Amino acid sequence: MSSSPLASASAIKQLQASSVDPSAFVANPQLDAQGHLRHFLTIDGLDRALLTDILDRAEGFLSVARAPVKKVPLCRGKIIANLFFENSTRTRTTFELAAKRLSADVLNLNISTSATAKGETLLDTLRNLEAMHVDMFVVRHSDSGAAHFIARHAAPHVSVINAGDGCHSHPTQSMLDMFTIRRHKGEIAGLKVAIVGDILHSRVARSQISALNTLGAAEVRVIAPRTLIPACAPEALGVRVCHDLREGVTDCDVIIMLRLQRERMTGGFLPSEHEYFYLFGLTEKRLASAKPDAIVMHPGPINRGVEMDSEVADGPRSVILEQVSNGLAVRMAIMSTCIGAQHSAGQSPEREAARD
Amino acid sequence: MTDGDIWQNAEQLETIMATMARDLQTRCQERGIDRPLMVGIHTGGVWVAERLHQLLGLEEPLGFLDISFYRDDFTRIGLHPQVHPSELPVAVDDRAVILVDDVLQSGRTIRAALNVLFDYGRPSQVLLAILAERDGRELPINPDVVGLHAELAHGNHIKLSGPEPLRLEQRAAPKDQP
Numbered sequence: 001m002s003s004s005p006l007a008s009a010s011a012i013k014q015l016q017a018s019s020v021d022p023s024a025f026v027a028n029p030q031l032d033a034q035g036h037l038r039h040f041l042t043i044d045g046l047d048r049a050l051l052t053d054i055l056d057r058a059e060g061f062l063s064v065a066r067a068p069v070k071k072v073p074l075c076r077g078k079i080i081a082n083l084f085f086e087n088s089t090r091t092r093t094t095f096e097l098a099a100k101r102l103s104a105d106v107l108n109l110n111i112s113t114s115a116t117a118k119g120e121t122l123l124d125t126l127r128n129l130e131a132m133h134v135d136m137f138v139v140r141h142s143d144s145g146a147a148h149f150i151a152r153h154a155a156p157h158v159s160v161i162n163a164g165d166g167c168h169s170h171p172t173q174s175m176l177d178m179f180t181i182r183r184h185k186g187e188i189a190g191l192k193v194a195i196v197g198d199i200l201h202s203r204v205a206r207s208q209i210s211a212l213n214t215l216g217a218a219e220v221r222v223i224a225p226r227t228l229i230p231a232c233a234p235e236a237l238g239v240r241v242c243h244d245l246r247e248g249v250t251d252c253d254v255i256i257m258l259r260l261q262r263e264r265m266t267g268g269f270l271p272s273e274h275e276y277f278y279l280f281g282l283t284e285k286r287l288a289s290a291k292p293d294a295i296v297m298h299p300g301p302i303n304r305g306v307e308m309d310s311e312v313a314d315g316p317r318s319v320i321l322e323q324v325s326n327g328l329a330v331r332m333a334i335m336s337t338c339i340g341a342q343h344s345a346g347q348s349p350e351r352e353a354a355r356d
Numbered sequence: 357m358t359d360g361d362i363w364q365n366a367e368q369l370e371t372i373m374a375t376m377a378r379d380l381q382t383r384c385q386e387r388g389i390d391r392p393l394m395v396g397i398h399t400g401g402v403w404v405a406e407r408l409h410q411l412l413g414l415e416e417p418l419g420f421l422d423i424s425f426y427r428d429d430f431t432r433i434g435l436h437p438q439v440h441p442s443e444l445p446v447a448v449d450d451r452a453v454i455l456v457d458d459v460l461q462s463g464r465t466i467r468a469a470l471n472v473l474f475d476y477g478r479p480s481q482v483l484l485a486i487l488a489e490r491d492g493r494e495l496p497i498n499p500d501v502v503g504l505h506a507e508l509a510h511g512n513h514i515k516l517s518g519p520e521p522l523r524l525e526q527r528a529a530p531k532d533q534p
């Protein structure tokens with residue numbers, strides 16, 4: 001794995017406990033001085049304890065969907081703005097619903113058709129939203145690093161969640177995948193996980209690989225044509241590379257299929273959809289070489305007959321629809337963790353214990 | 357958090373809860389309640405409710421409430437990572453509910469628990485049973501049945517440890533706290 005410039009929460013705590021000058025340390029911009037999660041921009045640099053905390057919190061939020069009133073008042077009075085510079089109805093809807101289940105007020109801004117299209121700069125847009133007392137920005141952008149940029153320029157009381165930036169990161173998607181795996185397998189540690197598809201361009205894959213490695217997966221394999229895997233993948237991502245699907249899924253506990261963007265078919269990366277499915281499409285026959293209790297995942301929307309057969313997508317080992325339901329609970333956990341951290345600095349656990 | 361002094365041990369608590377069960381029976385008779393639904397508040401309240409449920413011989417399963425998502429101090433202290441799902445075995449509409457908690461101080465937990473309960477339906481009435489109440493009320497919450505009244509030094513608090521064995525502990529306030 002490549003070393004990350006971001007520091008983990010435990011590293012910051014160790015640093016604070018030591019005599020080392022903290023100013024000499026490049027802190028993780030996602031964490032506040034107490035190591036609490038203020039922004040959720042990438043999995044990189046977050047430690048196992050923090051990721052596990054988010055997954056544990058999400059377990060509690062699953063029950064909200066089963067209650068007669070599918071709302072809790074945690075974020076009542078907070079304003080969450082969905083800033084989608086890139087279209088995504090599905091992801092925006094889950095963030096919106098997650099925020100509404102936390103009782104927050106939600107603003108949906110389709111930036112491509114609003115202020116920035118009229119010439120207003122991104123920072124002007126941010127300042128205007130901050131003047132409306134927005135507490136959180138959920139950002140999707142086609143440029144890698146956009147969410148980091150916004151977090152760097154946001155007011156101190158505002159949290160930023162990355163809902164997907166370029167080819168870089170999609171941390172909430174990877175966390176809902178980890179949550180789904182954990183619910184089926186109990187633990188991430190020790191699992192063999194195969195990720196199949198366009199690794200080269202996939203922000204989802206990057207975040208999944210980072211989360212799987214942090215949470216202790218035994219082996220992460222990436223399976224794709226040579227044109228869709230970065231040459232440096234084994235060293236840079238800490239994965240094993242396979243170009244044969246059957247070999248790649250052998251003895252795997254989890255198989256994550258990635259969505260193939262149609263433009264890749266004409267971009268010189270692949271000869272055709274038909275050939276891709278012939279070599280890398282998941283069928284029941286190919287699935288047979290995975291462990292008998294292996295689960296199949298996909299971030300959606302599925303290209304049936306390209307990434308996988310309908311027989312697999314709708315089969316007993318598919319957990320694709322569960323991923324969608326789990327996505328709400330995980331996003332509620334991440335949003336409430338960040339908003340809870342906005343004002344929790346300096347509070348002691350002893351104080352909580354002292355209240356009835 | 358370090359262990360505190362044991363204020364009431366398991367044997368003493370058993371006697372106290374037997375008295376609470378008798379008091380609850382009396383209150384139910386006075387109010388014409390014949391099939392109360394018992395609900396414990398996580399975590400200590402559930403331990404007390406389990407024993408009271410057994411002593412009263414209630415047939416319907418016990419309900420559980422977690423108030424973490426309804427705390428009014430969330431934005432000051434953040435969210436607890438371990439939230440137990442609330443579970444009510446039957447609909448609460450038009451039912452008499454006995455709400456059980458271990459310690460009553462400010463009353464904010466009970467206020468939150470009532471909010472959770474009313475998100476599940478509209479009970480006909482709610483009785484409140486508390487193992488130990490102490491000074492420090494911040495809201496107008498008054499229990500119907502109380503096991504113990506605690507008089508504590510300023511800043512000290514009491515906590516139920518359990519579930520096996522159950523014991524009430526007195527704990528001193530952390531030195532760096534006001």
